[in-house]
Amino acid sequence: MTKMSMKRILVVGSANIDFLMTTPYVPAPGETIVSEGAYTFVPGGKGANTAVAAAKLGTQVVFCARVGDDAYGDRLISLYKEHGLDLRYLKVDKLEQTGLAVVLLEKGGVNRIIVYPGANKRINENDIENAFFSYPDAIITQFEIGDTAVISAARTANTEGVPLIIDAGPARRDFPLAKLEQVEIFSPNEVETEILTGIRPNTLEDCLRASIALSNAVDIKYVVLKLGARGCYIYDGKYCDIISPFDVQSVDTTAAGDAFTAALTAEYLRTGDIIAAAKYANAVGALTVTKVGAISSLPSSLEVKSFIEEYGK
Ligand code: RIB
Numbered sequence: 001m002t003k004m005s006m007k008r009i010l011v012v013g014s015a016n017i018d019f020l021m022t023t024p025y026v027p028a029p030g031e032t033i034v035s036e037g038a039y040t041f042v043p044g045g046k047g048a049n050t051a052v053a054a055a056k057l058g059t060q061v062v063f064c065a066r067v068g069d070d071a072y073g074d075r076l077i078s079l080y081k082e083h084g085l086d087l088r089y090l091k092v093d094k095l096e097q098t099g100l101a102v103v104l105l106e107k108g109g110v111n112r113i114i115v116y117p118g119a120n121k122r123i124n125e126n127d128i129e130n131a132f133f134s135y136p137d138a139i140i141t142q143f144e145i146g147d148t149a150v151i152s153a154a155r156t157a158n159t160e161g162v163p164l165i166i167d168a169g170p171a172r173r174d175f176p177l178a179k180l181e182q183v184e185i186f187s188p189n190e191v192e193t194e195i196l197t198g199i200r201p202n203t204l205e206d207c208l209r210a211s212i213a214l215s216n217a218v219d220i221k222y223v224v225l226k227l228g229a230r231g232c233y234i235y236d237g238k239y240c241d242i243i244s245p246f247d248v249q250s251v252d253t254t255a256a257g258d259a260f261t262a263a264l265t266a267e268y269l270r271t272g273d274i275i276a277a278a279k280y281a282n283a284v285g286a287l288t289v290t291k292v293g294a295i296s297s298l299p300s301s302l303e304v305k306s307f308i309e310e311y312g313k
Pocket residue numbers: 014016017018043044045046049100101113115144254255256257258294
């Protein structure tokens with residue numbers, strides 16, 4: 001693919017360092033347990049994971065973000081450069097530290113995450129309006145930055161006629177969804193769906209009820225529910241479809257949802273076909289859970305291609 005025909009995605013989102021620790025189980029209040037694994041500080045953040053995932057899949061990516069003026073910020077910027085992200089709209093914030101996430105990884109790959117947003121919360125309207133001068137084909141944002149930044153990204157996307165993709169993590173019941181106006185793709189995971197709608201998407205009927213509830217709250221073209229090991233569910237206001245998962249051994253689910261959204265957007269821009277995009281995104285999400293870490297677990301387009309070919313045999 002030539003540079004000219006490559007689509008450009010603007011990611012407005014968080015950049016974190018993840019403090020990752022494995023644990024046999026989550027301790028009860030007052031309980032102390034000893035982890036047998038080593039701890040690490042690895043690059044993560046929902047925005048950065050999405051941006052790097054899209055770049056690794058062959059998309060041009062503009063990353064609008066803020067990191068602190070500290071060693072973690074320096075480390076993240078070097079990594080983004082290695083992955084070829086356009087960093088013209090990334091700011092080094094003098095007032096706040098680089099965002100940090102504490103990731104507790106339980107046996108079986110389930111994670112629990114607490115985020116200190118730091119510089120991520122200081123992404124502002126100006127940062128976002130400037131970033132639209134990169135003329136993106138789509139914009140992806142998540143809720144790990146300030147509400148006003150998310151709403152400003154949505155408003156600018158709608159004014160400029162740029163398709164808006166929302167990855168609804170971390171979800172809050174009181175987020176003012178109606179202010180997003182028009183959304184091309186809205187994609188929460190199971191927990192986020194329950195927080196936003198009060199409906200856990202366990203059955204197909206629950207998926208439909210939750211999708212309708214989301215569509216009643218905001219004008220959405222496609223609701224795509226990420227159902228983890230059960231694949232994903234698509235609703236377009238009339239029709240729905242469940243897209244089967246790829247069966248893999250999960251070691252760490254961190255960043256799988258971010259990689260899914262990046263792949264969904266990249267493939268949707270390339271083909272205009274939401275079903276094909278969801279199948280591709282399922283493959284990317286599946287590959288991501290087979291490795292530990294956030295950015296370190298993201299697959300390249302070649303890895304995805306051979307995984308899909310191999311899986312189909
Ligand atoms: O989605 C996974 C990410 O959530 C982690 O990398 C962590 O930084 C938190 O933002």
